[in-house]
Amino acid sequence: MNKNLTQKLSKPIVEKVAIVGAGPGGLAAAIALQSQGIDVQVYEKAQEFRPAGTGLGLAPNGLNSLDAIAPGIVATLKSSGCQVNHTILKNIQGETIRTNQTKYLEQYGQPLLTVWWYRLQQALASRLPSDIIHLNHRCIGFDQQENGVKIHFDGQESVDADLLIGADGVNSVVRETLFGEGKPNYIGSMCWRAVIKYHHELFNDYELVFVKGNKQFMYILNVGGGYTSWISRKFYPDYFFSHHAHEVKSRILQELADWDESFRAVVEATPAEQIWEGPICDRPPLTHWSQGRVTLLGDAAHPMAPAMGQGANTTFEDAYELAQCFSHSATLEAALANYEQSRIDRTKIIQARSALGEMRYYDDTFTSSNHTPQRQMTLNDDFHKWIYSYKPNVLSLI
Secondary structure (H helix, E strand, C coil), rough: CCCCCCCCCCCCCCCEEEEECHHHHHHHHHHHHHHCCCEEEEEEECCCCCCCCCCEEECHHHHHHHHHCCCCCHHHHHHHEECCEEEEEECCCCEEEEEEEECHHHCCCCCCCCHHHHHHHHHHHHHCCHHHHHHHCEEEEEEEECCCEEEEEEEEEEEEEEEECCCCCCCHHHHHHHHCCCCCCEEEEEEEEEEEECHHHHHHCCCEEEEEEEEEEEEEEECCCEEEEEEEECCCCCCCCCCCHHHHHHHHHHCCCCCCCCCCCCCHHCCHHEEEEEEEEEEECCCCCCCCHHHCCCHCCCCCCHHCCCCCHHHHHHHHHHHHHHCCCCHHHHHHHHHHHHHHHHHHHHHHHHHHHHHHHCCCCCCCCCCHHHHHHHHHHHHHHHCCCCCCCCCCCC
């Protein structure tokens, strides 16, 4: 069983892989596995690819993983997104609290890159044959046999595969079928967001604006191509949804009633139907992500609060390392065991820190009883170095 562990196998350990979810994680995994000669088919519940999603921050660890999966794609994203060189922190009156010149490129060899989720999805989809992406396929479950897995879809024929990868997000049907956990955990943070064609006046000097209010905050991101992503979150112990799009817009404008007009203007310029409203949720870490011929990836495996901006970045780490495990393992069982061993401990830590970071946004009195501010800063610097210094390499496999 160990004779082929140290070299790439001439024949893939599986012939056909089905991926549920055509977000950036599912598409990245498809690219990585297809490059090994595996027949990969991607199934997506959306009826079409359309402009959607929020602005994302791609950090050095995510960019390094993407470059290893699809060489040249990071250069494409840099030309369509925005490299963040300067950030600014303001209060709701528009007064500057702090400005910052980012050091990602100097410290880690890659910048902090803000991109629109939709453009990222399109860049990844362009690396795949269009006939392997199947839209209007909403997964409703699966059945496993010893030699394969049958995936079922609403209103579509079932398909057979050697392996199923659930890359279907925080409300993953694949994860629910495996573990039966129910709904995700609401962590007390309500979110409104949109991406629109808009140039904020502060983008003349800064690429990322953060506004801190009372148990409320707002990000305004330049995501390239003349597009602006705005994201507002507020502490809500008990969340509720608005009844319709115009109520959503009225609600967020009311939440920003006391804010400077330059921050309200980007919301006022947003068509009501383009504003997404929803709760920020996560799930408890799992001790394993795989059962038989099914495994999880990205938000389906380790959904986390967005405070650290690591959701997409750790997903690309997953996709790269899963493909590495397939390339350097003798059996499917060994590949999935190696995948879990390489990913679960790291993502568990990032999940926990992300949840803590989300609540820190709302706690102006947060202090550490165990560390001085100087010591706390050192701990944060060490933690960031641990995250951002990740670079893909050949894994040490069991």
